[in-house]
Amino acid sequence: MLLIFIWVENLCAQQVEPLDYFKWLTGKWVRLDVASGKTAYEEWETLGDGSFKGRGVSMNRAETTFVEELSIINKDGKLYYVAEVTHNPEPTYFEITEISDQGFTCKNPTHDFPKKIVYQKGVQNELLVTISGGDRSAYFHFVKQP
DSSP states (O other), X not given: XXXXXXXXXXXXXXXXXXXXXXXXXXXXXXXXXXXXXXXXXXXXXEOTTSOEEEEEEEEETTEEEEEEEEEEEEETTEEEXXXXXXXXSSOEEEEEEEEETTEEXXXXXXXXXXXXXXXXEOSSSEEEEEEEETTEEEEEXXXXXX
């Protein structure tokens, strides 16, 4: 009986908070699949409340051409990936529907594009991001900076 108690206590102590699954995302990820003269990156950090704040930036030489403010939050008992861009008046919420040790998937079926975003860990500090919706999709390949 004592062994069962210790086993259950140990199991409970090992439970992971939902936002803990995203800790691997922190840091700067530089995009590899960009045209000559262009650069792009995503940079993520953990906030004091356990949520995550990110920023996606695309540049053409020294000129910033696109900025996207990103976050991963727990709201009303659900996890969301939130994207804020200047051409949308309000933030866009994508509900995180799948989480694994290899990444996560989030969806917003009412958004024009994308409707689905998938972040996958690659090999050797790589990140693969797929955005899709309808018959369109785009793929982004990143590597984590030391």
